[in-house]
Amino acid sequence: MSTTMAQALNAALRDALDQDDSVVVFGEDVGALGGVFRITDGLARDLGEDRCFDTPLAESGIVGFALGMAMNGFRPVVEIQFDAFAYPAFEQLVSHVAKMRNRTRGAVGVPMVIRVPFAGGIGGVEHHSDSSEAYYVHTPGLKVATPATVADAYSLLREAIADPDPVVFLEPKKLYWSKADVDLPVTTAPFGTAEIRRHGTDATLIAYGPALPVALAAAEAAAEDGHDLEVVDLRTLVPFDDVTVTASVRKTGRCVVVQESAGFAGVGAEVAARVQERCFHSLHAPVLRVSGFDIPYPPPIVEKYHLPDVDRVLDTVARLQWDDEPDRRHLTRVSA
Amino acid sequence: MTAQAEHRTDDVALPGTGDTGGAAARLLPSATPIRFLDDSGAAAPESAHGAYQMPPTDVLVDAYRRMVLGRRFDAQATALTKQGRLAVYPSSHGQEACQIGGVLALRDTDWMFPTYRESMALVARGIDPVEALTLLRGTWHCGYDPVATRTAPQCTPLATQSPHAVGLAYAARRRGEDVVVLVFVGDGGTSEGDFHEALNFAGVFKAPVVFLVQNNRYAISVPLAKQTAAPSLAYRGVGYGIRSEQVDGNDPIAVLAVLRHAVETARNGEGPFLVEAHTYRIEAHTNADDASRYRDSAEVAAWESRDPLTRLETYLLATGAVSDEDIGAARQEAEAFAGRLRTRMNEDPDVDPRSLFADVFAEPTPQLREQREWLGEELAAGGDRNGGED
Numbered sequence: 165m166s167t168t169m170a171q172a173l174n175a176a177l178r179d180a181l182d183q184d185d186s187v188v189v190f191g192e193d194v195g196a197l198g199g200v201f202r203i204t205d206g207l208a209r210d211l212g213e214d215r216c217f218d219t220p221l222a223e224s225g226i227v228g229f230a231l232g233m234a235m236n237g238f239r240p241v242v243e244i245q246f247d248a249f250a251y252p253a254f255e256q257l258v259s260h261v262a263k264m265r266n267r268t269r270g271a272v273g274v275p276m277v278i279r280v281p282f283a284g285g286i287g288g289v290e291h292h293s294d295s296s297e298a299y300y301v302h303t304p305g306l307k308v309a310t311p312a313t314v315a316d317a318y319s320l321l322r323e324a325i326a327d328p329d330p331v332v333f334l335e336p337k338k339l340y341w342s343k344a345d346v347d348l349p350v351t352t353a354p355f356g357t358a359e360i361r362r363h364g365t366d367a368t369l370i371a372y373g374p375a376l377p378v379a380l381a382a383a384e385a386a387a388e389d390g391h392d393l394e395v396v397d398l399r400t401l402v403p404f405d406d407v408t409v410t411a412s413v414r415k416t417g418r419c420v421v422v423q424e425s426a427g428f429a430g431v432g433a434e435v436a437a438r439v440q441e442r443c444f445h446s447l448h449a450p451v452l453r454v455s456g457f458d459i460p461y462p463p464p465i466v467e468k469y470h471l472p473d474v475d476r477v478l479d480t481v482a483r484l485q486w487d488d489e490p491d492r493r494h495l496t497r498v499s500a
Numbered sequence: 501m502t503a504q505a506e507h508r509t510d511d512v513a514l515p516g517t518g519d520t521g522g523a524a525a526r527l528l529p530s531a532t533p534i535r536f537l538d539d540s541g542a543a544a545p546e547s548a549h550g551a552y553q554m555p556p557t558d559v560l561v562d563a564y565r566r567m568v569l570g571r572r573f574d575a576q577a578t579a580l581t582k583q584g585r586l587a588v589y590p591s592s593h594g595q596e597a598c599q600i601g602g603v604l605a606l607r608d609t610d611w612m613f614p615t616y617r618e619s620m621a622l623v624a625r626g627i628d629p630v631e632a633l634t635l636l637r638g639t640w641h642c643g644y645d646p647v648a649t650r651t652a653p654q655c656t657p658l659a660t661q662s663p664h665a666v667g668l669a670y671a672a673r674r675r676g677e678d679v680v681v682l683v684f685v686g687d688g689g690t691s692e693g694d695f696h697e698a699l700n701f702a703g704v705f706k707a708p709v710v711f712l713v714q715n716n717r718y719a720i721s722v723p724l725a726k727q728t729a730a731p732s733l734a735y736r737g738v739g740y741g742i743r744s745e746q747v748d749g750n751d752p753i754a755v756l757a758v759l760r761h762a763v764e765t766a767r768n769g770e771g772p773f774l775v776e777a778h779t780y781r782i783e784a785h786t787n788a789d790d791a792s793r794y795r796d797s798a799e800v801a802a803w804e805s806r807d808p809l810t811r812l813e814t815y816l817l818a819t820g821a822v823s824d825e826d827i828g829a830a831r832q833e834a835e836a837f838a839g840r841l842r843t844r845m846n847e848d849p850d851v852d853p854r855s856l857f858a859d860v861f862a863e864p865t866p867q868l869r870e871q872r873e874w875l876g877e878e879l880a881a882g883g884d885r886n887g888g889e890d
Contacts, residue, residue, distance in 0.1 A: 224694055229664075229670070232663060256663070267640070268642055268646050270859040271645045329862055
């Protein structure tokens with residue numbers, strides 16, 4: 165049955181609410197409206213206004229309030245309306261949500277989910293398209309999930325809600341309306357497990373969230389150029405699956421990380437570092453990255469120049485020293 | 501004739517708004533802080549009591565004993581800091597009425613959300629003093645079990661514990677638990693956004709929370725006048741639909757009377773309550789601070805003349821509720837308490853550095869397990885991170 169990612173997320177929330185009385189969903193406009201992306205559509209109506217409810221418009225308050233509820237028997241799932249609107253809650257996330265278990269030597273766990281529609285590609289005006297994953301993955305104590313498929317959207321969200329620790333759940337906005345034939349409920353691989361979405365032998369593309377479809381399309385196009393690319397979907401950034409990533413790159417000997425967010429000190433930088441630490445003797449070329457530029461997310465009329473696309477991935481794959489040619493782009497930069 | 505003179509409410513009222521003045525007036529604090537004692541410890545006139553009830557004598561005597569103990573504890577902690585046994589200690593000397601009053605207004609089943617300045621309140625709550633000082637000793641965790649003690653970890657980032665208190669209280673109400681939550685905030689903390697967001701959530705969700713603002717006049721060095729233009733911090737509540745009161749925070753009887761009422765109100769389902777207690781931080785912000793740079797000793801002396809412990813002692817002696825022997829016994833008990841604390845704090849805590857990885861998550865990630873092993877290998881090789889010889 166054809167299901168959208170938005171429907172899968174809605175079903176995951178609905179099933180979690182239905183099966184566990186301690187689950188509550190709240191945030192801005194999640195009640196009668198069903199959320200600006202309709203991810204909570206019908207939940208308040210069908211499961212009760214005490215299970216899915218609107219709060220005052222204050223993100224720090226929402227996350228801090230959720231932490232208090234989590235301290236007293238609930239499993240809150242909060243919706244932050246857009247990526248950049250999560251920043252007022254940053255202190256709560258970093259100083260409290262992420263640390264409460266540690267500060268209490270395990271006496272107080274924080275089973276909560278912070279859902280964040282993130283990244284661009286939908287023509288959003290400023291503050292509506294940020295890729296904010298690096299902020300969260302850099303914070304010990306937070307798990308970070310980024311589904312890229314409809315089945316994962318359902319399964320990872322259910323797992324996030326059941327997790328004893330806080331999970332920042334980053335939902336790629338531009339994939340909300342992507343479809344797949346999936347019968348729900350569905351259970352996919354657990355947190356901390358990357359999936360090989362396309363098997364290949366010549367190079368490994370590593371992607372997550374909104375960049376995965378780009379990587380897959382690029383791999384199909386590369387096949388026409390004679391390169392058989394493997395595509396790894398990280399699925400959860402924390403915990404990180406070193407085993408799958410390392411095995412793939414050791415096999416192929418080449419690696420490109422594809423991400424939508426700005427490149428500097430981003431997830432791709434961490435992945436590249438981990439790959440060279442573990443796969444150095446298998447590598448035939450430097451690990452390269454395809455990312456957004458290091459600029460504030462651009463407005464709708466020019467965002468296409470910012471977003472990694474198939475051509476940019478293919479250009480990068482072409483620079484993987486197939487003919488022992490060094491990657492002149494980076495050499496030039498160093499000497500300039 | 502001016503338009504103002506012609507003002508008639510029924511003509512100009514905005515549809516759907518009604519008269520909000522009456523509702524706001526019911527939330528407002530008293531015009532002056534509630535008092536049961538004057539500066540000397542003599543009974544204040546009843547007109548200063550507001551509508552609040554004098555607490556029972558046994559409660560006052562209990563409060564007195566805990567205040568004596570609390571002050572001795574505070575002095576001991578300050579001394580231990582000077583001896584290098586604590587990394588830092590923020591004293592609550594002079595704030596004993598609030599520290600003890602906040603605790604005694606609660607039942608054991610209620611919850612308390614303290615800041616870093618509430619070590620005295622933790623001890624009054626019955627938490628082992630060594631556990632209460634664990635964080636300030638320089639460890640990464642709060643030292644006590646928050647669930648067992650119904651006391652959240654001492655919070656350092658100002659006012660950020662306020663929304664937690666509201667969420668926990670709301671959760672308790674939804675679960676049908678008879679729980680009130682008291683959250684401590686300072687005057688500086690009332691400037692933080694989280695304080696306001698917490699008040700707003702508490703009002704909207706009718707959470708059984710009491711906000712106790714200890715206005716000790718300074719946020720480190722910044723005086724109240726630079727913190728707010730409000731006539732009283734208690735007015736912070738009105739804008740959020742929260743009943744508010746201000747009290748002489750160095751009058752233990754008044755603090756108890758107002759807080760007992762506030763807690764009862766919250767317990768009865770009448771929603772949150774905000775109490776501003778006017779008090780004074782006698783010591784510097786912490787041992788690392790030099791208060792002489794920003795305030796003069798005459799100001800401190802004026803507040804010392806309104807010392808909460810002296811005032812309560814004077815009152816209880818005058819009314820015959822305690823005798824000189826009782827006072828001597830309370831002081832002896834406090835001295836013995838401090839002696840035991842001193843002995844225990846002079847023992848070095850036994851910390852396994854590998855336990856740093858234990859509670860980052862319920863289950864360590866593969867990366868954390870790996871890093872714990874690396875540290876373990878360093879330790880096994882005799883590594884000394886204090887700069888000594890390996």
